[in-house]
Amino acid sequence: TRRRKEDATQRNARQRKTTQDMSKETQEEFDKATLCVVVVGASGDLAKKKTYPSLLNLYADGLLPATVKIWGFARSDLTNEQLHDRLRPFLQKSSHAEDVVEAFLTKLCVYTSGKSYGDEDAFAQMRKDMEAFESATPDVNLNRLFYFAIPPSAFADTATAINNVAMQDPDKGWTRLIVEKPFGRDLKSFEQLNKTLSTQFTEDHLYRIDHYLGKELVQNLTVLRFTNIWLERIWNKDNVQSVILTFKEPFGTDGRGGYFDQYGIIRDILQNHLLQVLTLIAMETPAQLIGPLAGNGIRDAKVGVLNAISPIKLEDVVLGQYEGYADDPTITNKETNTPTFAVIHMKVNTPRWHGVPIIMKAGKALNERKAEMRIQFKDAPAAEYLFEGNDSPRNELVMRMQPDEAMYLKTNVKRPGFDATPIQSELEINYKTRFFEGDKGKSLSNPDAYTRLILDVLHGKQGAFVRDDELRRAWEIFTPVLDRIENENVQPIKYKQGGRGPEEADAFIAERAGYVRNLKYTY
Numbered sequence: 001t002r003r004r005k006e007d008a009t010q011r012n013a014r015q016r017k018t019t020q021d022m023s024k025e026t027q028e029e030f031d032k033a034t035l036c037v038v039v040v041g042a043s044g045d046l047a048k049k050k051t052y053p054s055l056l057n058l059y060a061d062g063l064l065p066a067t068v069k070i071w072g073f074a075r076s077d078l079t080n081e082q083l084h085d086r087l088r089p090f091l092q093k094s095s096h097a098e099d100v101v102e103a104f105l106t107k108l109c110v111y112t113s114g115k116s117y118g119d120e121d122a123f124a125q126m127r128k129d130m131e132a133f134e135s136a137t138p139d140v141n142l143n144r145l146f147y148f149a150i151p152p153s154a155f156a157d158t159a160t161a162i163n164n165v166a167m168q169d170p171d172k173g174w175t176r177l178i179v180e181k182p183f184g185r186d187l188k189s190f191e192q193l194n195k196t197l198s199t200q201f202t203e204d205h206l207y208r209i210d211h212y213l214g215k216e217l218v219q220n221l222t223v224l225r226f227t228n229i230w231l232e233r234i235w236n237k238d239n240v241q242s243v244i245l246t247f248k249e250p251f252g253t254d255g256r257g258g259y260f261d262q263y264g265i266i267r268d269i270l271q272n273h274l275l276q277v278l279t280l281i282a283m284e285t286p287a288q289l290i291g292p293l294a295g296n297g298i299r300d301a302k303v304g305v306l307n308a309i310s311p312i313k314l315e316d317v318v319l320g321q322y323e324g325y326a327d328d329p330t331i332t333n334k335e336t337n338t339p340t341f342a343v344i345h346m347k348v349n350t351p352r353w354h355g356v357p358i359i360m361k362a363g364k365a366l367n368e369r370k371a372e373m374r375i376q377f378k379d380a381p382a383a384e385y386l387f388e389g390n391d392s393p394r395n396e397l398v399m400r401m402q403p404d405e406a407m408y409l410k411t412n413v414k415r416p417g418f419d420a421t422p423i424q425s426e427l428e429i430n431y432k433t434r435f436f437e438g439d440k441g442k443s444l445s446n447p448d449a450y451t452r453l454i455l456d457v458l459h460g461k462q463g464a465f466v467r468d469d470e471l472r473r474a475w476e477i478f479t480p481v482l483d484r485i486e487n488e489n490v491q492p493i494k495y496k497q498g499g500r501g502p503e504e505a506d507a508f509i510a511e512r513a514g515y516v517r518n519l520k521y522t523y
Helices: 002-022 027-032 045-060 080-091 098-108 120-134 152-165 187-198 216-227 229-234 264-282 294-307 431-436 438-443 449-458 468-487 503-513
Strands: 034-040 067-074 109-113 142-148 175-180 206-209 240-248 317-322 341-346 358-363 370-377 396-402 406-414 422-430 493-495
Touching: 034 045, 034 120, 045 067, 045 080, 045 098, 045 449, 067 098, 067 120, 080 098, 080 109, 098 109, 109 120, 120 152, 142 152, 142 449, 152 175, 152 187, 175 449, 187 468, 206 449, 206 468, 216 229, 216 264, 216 396, 216 406, 240 264, 240 503, 264 294, 264 341, 264 358, 264 370, 264 468, 294 468, 317 468, 317 503, 341 503, 358 503, 422 431
Parallel strands: 034 067, 034 142, 067 109, 142 175, 175 206, 240 358, 317 493
Antiparallel strands: 240 370, 317 341, 341 358, 370 396, 396 406, 406 422
C-alpha cells in the first residue's frame, strides 16, 4: 500500500507537467487514440438514463476515437450480457437504429464487479484488462476516462482506488474524471468532499459536471453576448430593470421524496443550476471563449461574479411546500420543513450590475414545465407622453432552456389599423423551426447536455465544468441561509399543486425586482 501511494504521488507530479500538453491533442491524434471509459456505478439509474445513452450518441455520430472500450463497474454481480439487457431498454429510446444499439453494446460495453466502489483488487484487475486492450495500439495516445455515476458518499473510496491502481501513465495518455453533483450539502461537507478529491487529483483531472452548462441556450449565452454589439451595449444597470431565472416542474417528488428531503429545492436547483446560469449572464468578458485560454478564462470570470454576491439572508427568501409533499411514503419526517419552492432575491455588486435586482425562482408541482432566463429592460424614456398615455410595455429578452428551446425579444410595434398605438409582439428564434425542420436539420445537430459535455471532457475543454473555487464561493453564499432554515425550523408557505406557487412569491418579486408583467401579452 505504501508503495502504491508513493507511485501515485510520483504519477500525479508527472501528470501536472504533461496534462497541459495532452489537452492540446490534435483532432488527428484524438481520432487515432485508444480510449478506455470506466462508468463507475454502471447498474444505477444515472448510468442507464444518461451516461450510456450519451456515449451511444457519440459512438453513433462517429465522435469517439477509433479504438474504444467501455467498462461498467459496480457492486452487482453481472455478466456482460446481463449488463446489456439492463441497458438495452434505455438505449432503444434513442433515435438510433437497432443495429447501431446492438453494435454499441456488443463491441464496446463490458462489465466488471467489485465488492465495493473502493475495491482496489477489482480496479487492479480492470487496469490489467485495460492494459491488454491498449497493448494492441502502443504507438498512439492511450487515454482513460472515469465517470462517477455514484453518490458522493462513495467518492472517497473510489477516488483512492483509481489513484492507487488505475491511473494511466501520463507519458502514455491522459486520465480524466467526471464527477456528478451534489458537491456537498453545505460549505463544510463540500470542503470535506473537495479535500478527498484534491489530495488525489489535480484540477486538470477533474470535470465536475452540471448539466445545465451543457444546455444549448446556456451555451449560447457567450455567443449572444459577445458577438452582438447592440446587446452588449445595453447589458448593464443603465438599461436592465431585473434579471429573473426560473425553473418549474409540473410534478412532485414522485417517490423520490426520501432523497429530495435531504436537500430541498435550494440545494437541488438554485445553488447550482440557476447560479451557474447567472454567472454566465453577469460575467465580464473572459480572456478567451474558444481556445487554450478559455477553460480558466471563463471560470475566472464566473468566480468574479460569485465574489460580488453577498451571502443570502433569510429576509431575501420566500419558501413554499406543496400540499401533500410529506405524504410521499419515502419521506420519514412527516413534519418536514424542506422547501419544494423558493424565490431568492440577490444582487451582483459590480459596476455593470450595481443595484439590478436578481431573482432566482424554482419549484415543484407547479403549473408547467419550464426553465428560462428573463431579462426585463427599463421603461422607454418619455413613451407615455409621446403616445398620449397609451401603454408602452417594457422590452424583455427571454431565453427558454426547456422545453423547446427558443429565444425571443418582447418588442413594441404599431397595432395594425389606422392609429399608432403600441402593441407588444416578439422578435423570435425558435430552434426547432429555424434550424431543424426539413432540409435545414440534415447538417445540424442539437445534442443533449450530457452528450455535449462528455465530448468536451474527451477534448480537454473545461470551460463548461465547475472549478473548486466556484463551488466554495457558491456554498459561502448559500450556507448561512440554509443553516437558518434548518436550525430555526423555518416553515414554508403551503401552496396548491398545479398553480404558480405561493401567492406571496409574486408579490415579493414585484416588490423586490420592480418587475411589471404585461397582462395583455400572450406568447
